[in-house]
Amino acid sequence: PMTCYINPLCAHEHDPRYTNPPPADPKKNIMIVGGGPAGLECAYVAARRGHEVHVYDKRKELGGTILEASKAPYGDDELMTCIRYQKVQCEKAGVQFHLGTEVTEDLIKEELPDSVVIATGPVYPKSNAPGFDTANVVNVLDVLRGEAKVGDHVIVWGNRKPGIGVALFLAKQGKKVTLVGKEKSAGFDINPSFKWRYMIFLRQNGIKAYNDCDIDEVKPGEIIVKTYDGYRFPVKCDTIVVTERVPNENLKNVVQAEGIELFVIGDALVPRNMSSAVHDGFHIGVRI
Ligand SMILES: Cc1cc2nc3c(=O)[nH]c(=O)nc-3n(C[C@H](O)[C@H](O)[C@H](O)COP(=O)(O)OP(=O)(O)OC[C@H]3O[C@@H](n4cnc5c(N)ncnc54)[C@H](O)[C@@H]3O)c2cc1C
Numbered sequence: 001p002m003t004c005y006i007n008p009l010c011a012h013e014h015d016p017r018y019t020n021p022p023p024a025d026p027k028k029n030i031m032i033v034g035g036g037p038a039g040l041e042c043a044y045v046a047a048r049r050g051h052e053v054h055v056y057d058k059r060k061e062l063g064g065t066i067l068e069a070s071k072a073p074y075g076d077d078e079l080m081t082c083i084r085y086q087k088v089q090c091e092k093a094g095v096q097f098h099l100g101t102e103v104t105e106d107l108i109k110e111e112l113p114d115s116v117v118i119a120t121g122p123v124y125p126k127s128n129a130p131g132f133d134t135a136n137v138v139n140v141l142d143v144l145r146g147e148a149k150v151g152d153h154v155i156v157w158g159n160r161k162p163g164i165g166v167a168l169f170l171a172k173q174g175k176k177v178t179l180v181g182k183e184k185s186a187g188f189d190i191n192p193s194f195k196w197r198y199m200i201f202l203r204q205n206g207i208k209a210y211n212d213c214d215i216d217e218v219k220p221g222e223i224i225v226k227t228y229d230g231y232r233f234p235v236k237c238d239t240i241v242v243t244e245r246v247p248n249e250n251l252k253n254v255v256q257a258e259g260i261e262l263f264v265i266g267d268a269l270v271p272r273n274m275s276s277a278v279h280d281g282f283h284i285g286v287r288i
């Protein structure tokens, strides 16, 4: 079916549920936790319908993970155009921002909103591989913010777009980068119109990708990669960058225990990409 990566209205112009959603009835006080693409999309769509919408983010700036994702090379700064658009729409719709404010159990109990939308992005897990805990392991967001100490022989754990983005970022600094990930093909989550370009960029930057593989063990100066069929081999490594992501379960129990209406959207629900985050946000924004 026809669709647009960032415009949920595209191909639904005939459908009033998309183009002219009903006014809020009843009007609700909505707490949106997370000012990334999912939270922002939900915020302005719900506010336009007449809800009172508050977006909270522990960061001081809106944009969520896109703030870091947009630092990867080859035009990824374009991702911020979506955030800038959403921010303007939020301002026009009267969304109230609470930046630099982490939503905690106490804050939810204090505010007692009618609805909570969890748009907190994913959690970056640890590997169960022996030795992982003692290795030099850094998070992808810290690397892109320039806040992590990264050596010269880097293993990027995860072969989706976040892994590819940070691998290219580090290769441009002259580091030897290897991708190790469970997906059968690297970058399977990238929009097909762009994926072929990223495969060329990986090759041009000398980045090897071991797909359908995982880190089996971490030893001093190397990791052991295990293929899907059990073959094990070493790769030189002084730093592991975590880009694998899992859903974010934080705060869900608190909201449910208070009997507050709950929605979970974007990477907090299932880690995917900006398009899915925007579409999730829109669909809850027109329904809430
Ligand atoms: C390196 C990298 C490259 C990527 N490249 C692309 C790409 O090219 N194209 C693409 O489509 N996608 C890309 N992605 C994926 C994309 O960034 C995510 O899918 C998208 O940002 C998810 O949006 P979200 O709104 O669900 O969550 P996020 O963008 O993760 O936002 C969540 C926000 O919630 C806030 N938060 C969390 N907990 C709390 C709390 N308790 N209180 C207050 N605030 C809180 C966080 O501070 C954060 O700002 C990339 C991701 C990475 C890491």
Ligand code: SF4
Residues within 6 Å of the ligand: 004, 005, 006, 007, 010
């Ligand atoms: S954002 Fe661009 S591609 Fe998407 S519907 Fe609008 S003009 Fe078309």
